[in-house]
Amino acid sequence: MRIVVLAGGIGGARFLRGLKAAAPDAEITVIGNTGxxxxxxxxKVCPDLDTVMYTLGGGIHEEQGWGRSDETFTVKAELAAYGVGPEWFGLxxxxxxxxxVRTQMIGAGYPLSAVTEALCERWQPGVRLIPMSDDRVETHVLVDVDGERKAVHFQEYWVRLHASVEAHAVVPVGAEQAKPAPGVLEAIAEADVIVFPPSNPVVSVGTILAVPGIREAIAEAGVPVVGLSPIVGDAPVRGMADKVLEAVGVETTAAAVAAHYGSGLLDGWLVDTVDAAAVEGIESAGIRCRAVPLMMTDLEATTAMAREALALAEEVRT
Amino acid sequence: MRIVVLAGGIGGARFLRGLKAAAPDAEITVIGNTGxxxxxxxxKVCPDLDTVMYTLGGGIHEEQGWGRSDETFTVKAELAAYGVGPEWFGLxxxxxxxxxVRTQMIGAGYPLSAVTEALCERWQPGVRLIPMSDDRVETHVLVDVDGERKAVHFQEYWVRLHASVEAHAVVPVGAEQAKPAPGVLEAIAEADVIVFPPSNPVVSVGTILAVPGIREAIAEAGVPVVGLSPIVGDAPVRGMADKVLEAVGVETTAAAVAAHYGSGLLDGWLVDTVDAAAVEGIESAGIRCRAVPLMMTDLEATTAMAREALALAEEVRT
Structure with missing residues (x-):
C-alpha cells in the first residue's frame, strides 16, 4: 500500500510514528511543509522537515517535540556574545x-529535495520525505505591532510573539509561483490513500495545498483522502491553531476544519469522541465521519488513530 | 608611536601580547595574513585573524595556541555523523x-575588513586588526601525493599532512590580483616602526608581502623595519617553517631568513643568543643585528623581546 501524508511539524511527525506502526509494510511518502x-x-532552517526527520529517526527531543535530544547551546550563546540574534529562536x-550541511549543499547547487534526501540518509526515517517545493515559500502573518500593521515571518509570529497578537491574515508568500518538488505529484498520483494528519490546517497542511498543482492532484487522484482533526473539544490539541483559523475566518471546531478542507477534497474525517455530536453534520456535508479517541498520548494511542484513519479510507473507497 | 605589525597566527599573536605590554601607549595596527x-x-574560516583576535581578546586556548578555550566539539561530531568532513580540521x-557570523556578514555584502572590525568589537584586542586584503588569496602547496604532483590548500598540507611530504613550491593563489585592504597602505605610510614578528617568513609574512603594493609601501615608508627570527639554532621555534623555507630555497637559519627578506626591506633583525655567531654576517649584509633571547616562554620574556625590537628600531633610525 502506498500512503501519502501531508505533514507539518510536531503533530504530523508524531502521527507518522503511529502510521508506521499501523502499516509497517506500507510505502509512506511524506510531503513536508516548508512555509x-x-x-x-x-x-537555511527547515523546522517542519527536521521535526519529521528527527522524530522518525530517533533524534528528537521527546518532551519538547522539536529540536534534538541531548542538546547544548554553545553556538547560540557565542552568537549572542557577538550581538547576533535572533535569540528567540532556539537553535x-x-x-x-x-x-x-543543508546550507552548504544548497550553496553547492542542490535543490532542497535532494538535500533532504541526503540528510535522511543519516536519519533513516523509514518514510520518503519530500519538501512540498524546492522553491522558496514563506508564510507571513499580518499583525499589528506598536500600532502599525505589518507582515512578520510565521516564526516571528509563532515563536517570538507566541501568537499573542491578533493575526489578520496568513499569506504563504511565494506559493503562487512555487512548483511542487520532484516526486510530489508522482507520489500523489500513485497513492492508494492520502492522509491529512492532525497538523495545523492553515499554516501546515494549508500551505502545502497552496502550492499550485498539489490540491488539484489530490482531488483528481481518485483515492480516499482522509484527515484527522487537530481540533478537539473546540480547542487545538497543541499549538495555536485557533489563532490562525480565526485569521482565515474558520471556527475552531472539528466540523469547521472539515468544511474548510471541503468535500471536494476530503472523503473522510476523524473527530475525537468528545466531538461525536458533530459527526452527523459533517456527514450531511458529504464527508464520511467517525468519532474516535484522537489524543496522541503514546505510540499505542497514535497507532490506533492511524488504524482508524486507514479503516475509514477503506470504508470510503467502497 | 604608531607601530605596524605583519602577523601570521600563533607566533605573531603571542608576540603582539608582548608588544602591547612593551608599548602600552602605542597605536598598533596588525596586518593579518589571510592566505x-x-x-x-x-x-569562511580565517585561522590567523582569529588566532590574533582570540589571543589578544582573552579567548584563546592557551596551551594549544589556536582555537577557543573551554571548547566543545558537538557540531563537528554531528557533521561527521552526516558524513560531512573534513574531520582533520578542528573546529x-x-x-x-x-x-x-563572518559568513553571514560576507553573504550580506560586507568586505572581510569590515567583518573583522565587527568581530573585534566583541574581542577588543587592543590593536587595529586588518586583513592584508579583502580579496581571496589562498596559499597552495605543491606536493607529491600517491605519486602524483598536485597543489593542495595550505591547511591540507599543514594540518592534514603535518607537512610530512616534501613541499616543492608554495603559491599564494590570487595574490597577484589582490589589493591591500582599506587602511593597510595608510597604516604603513603613517607608521613610526614596522615589525615582522617571529611568524613564518614564507606562508605568513611572505604571503602578506606578496599582495602587490604592501612590500613597496614598507620599503618606501622611510621608517625602521625590524624583525625577529622565527628560527632559533637552525630550527623553527614552532611549526614547520623549515619545510616551506626549503620549498622556496632558503636555508633554515636566522641569517638566511634575514637575507630572504633582504636589506632593501629589513633594517634590523633580532636573532636568538644561540645564534650570536650569525650577527656579524647579517650586519655585513647591511642589516643591523642583535642577539637576544627569543623564546616566548611567558609574557615577561615576550615583552622583553618586543622592547629589544623597539630599541633596535630606534638604533637604526638614527
Missing amino acids: DDIHLFGL GDRDFATHI | DDIHLFGL GDRDFATHI
Missing part, C-alpha cells in the same frame, strides 16, 4: 550541524 | 559561531 522555513544566521549545537 | 583562510562546511562549537 515555516527561515534563514537564521545565514543558514542548539546538534541542530546547527543539520542547517550547516 | 591560510579556508572554506569549510560552506563557512569547535565556540569557534563555529565566529565563522557563522
Whole structure:
C-alpha cells in the first residue's frame, strides 16, 4: 500500500510514528511543509522537515517535540556574545550541524529535495520525505505591532510573539509561483490513500495545498483522502491553531476544519469522541465521519488513530 | 608611536601580547595574513585573524595556541555523523559561531575588513586588526601525493599532512590580483616602526608581502623595519617553517631568513643568543643585528623581546 501524508511539524511527525506502526509494510511518502522555513544566521532552517526527520529517526527531543535530544547551546550563546540574534529562536549545537550541511549543499547547487534526501540518509526515517517545493515559500502573518500593521515571518509570529497578537491574515508568500518538488505529484498520483494528519490546517497542511498543482492532484487522484482533526473539544490539541483559523475566518471546531478542507477534497474525517455530536453534520456535508479517541498520548494511542484513519479510507473507497 | 605589525597566527599573536605590554601607549595596527583562510562546511574560516583576535581578546586556548578555550566539539561530531568532513580540521562549537557570523556578514555584502572590525568589537584586542586584503588569496602547496604532483590548500598540507611530504613550491593563489585592504597602505605610510614578528617568513609574512603594493609601501615608508627570527639554532621555534623555507630555497637559519627578506626591506633583525655567531654576517649584509633571547616562554620574556625590537628600531633610525 502506498500512503501519502501531508505533514507539518510536531503533530504530523508524531502521527507518522503511529502510521508506521499501523502499516509497517506500507510505502509512506511524506510531503513536508516548508512555509515555516527561515534563514537564521545565514543558514537555511527547515523546522517542519527536521521535526519529521528527527522524530522518525530517533533524534528528537521527546518532551519538547522539536529540536534534538541531548542538546547544548554553545553556538547560540557565542552568537549572542557577538550581538547576533535572533535569540528567540532556539537553535542548539546538534541542530546547527543539520542547517550547516543543508546550507552548504544548497550553496553547492542542490535543490532542497535532494538535500533532504541526503540528510535522511543519516536519519533513516523509514518514510520518503519530500519538501512540498524546492522553491522558496514563506508564510507571513499580518499583525499589528506598536500600532502599525505589518507582515512578520510565521516564526516571528509563532515563536517570538507566541501568537499573542491578533493575526489578520496568513499569506504563504511565494506559493503562487512555487512548483511542487520532484516526486510530489508522482507520489500523489500513485497513492492508494492520502492522509491529512492532525497538523495545523492553515499554516501546515494549508500551505502545502497552496502550492499550485498539489490540491488539484489530490482531488483528481481518485483515492480516499482522509484527515484527522487537530481540533478537539473546540480547542487545538497543541499549538495555536485557533489563532490562525480565526485569521482565515474558520471556527475552531472539528466540523469547521472539515468544511474548510471541503468535500471536494476530503472523503473522510476523524473527530475525537468528545466531538461525536458533530459527526452527523459533517456527514450531511458529504464527508464520511467517525468519532474516535484522537489524543496522541503514546505510540499505542497514535497507532490506533492511524488504524482508524486507514479503516475509514477503506470504508470510503467502497 | 604608531607601530605596524605583519602577523601570521600563533607566533605573531603571542608576540603582539608582548608588544602591547612593551608599548602600552602605542597605536598598533596588525596586518593579518589571510592566505591560510579556508572554506569549510560552506563557512569562511580565517585561522590567523582569529588566532590574533582570540589571543589578544582573552579567548584563546592557551596551551594549544589556536582555537577557543573551554571548547566543545558537538557540531563537528554531528557533521561527521552526516558524513560531512573534513574531520582533520578542528573546529569547535565556540569557534563555529565566529565563522557563522563572518559568513553571514560576507553573504550580506560586507568586505572581510569590515567583518573583522565587527568581530573585534566583541574581542577588543587592543590593536587595529586588518586583513592584508579583502580579496581571496589562498596559499597552495605543491606536493607529491600517491605519486602524483598536485597543489593542495595550505591547511591540507599543514594540518592534514603535518607537512610530512616534501613541499616543492608554495603559491599564494590570487595574490597577484589582490589589493591591500582599506587602511593597510595608510597604516604603513603613517607608521613610526614596522615589525615582522617571529611568524613564518614564507606562508605568513611572505604571503602578506606578496599582495602587490604592501612590500613597496614598507620599503618606501622611510621608517625602521625590524624583525625577529622565527628560527632559533637552525630550527623553527614552532611549526614547520623549515619545510616551506626549503620549498622556496632558503636555508633554515636566522641569517638566511634575514637575507630572504633582504636589506632593501629589513633594517634590523633580532636573532636568538644561540645564534650570536650569525650577527656579524647579517650586519655585513647591511642589516643591523642583535642577539637576544627569543623564546616566548611567558609574557615577561615576550615583552622583553618586543622592547629589544623597539630599541633596535630606534638604533637604526638614527
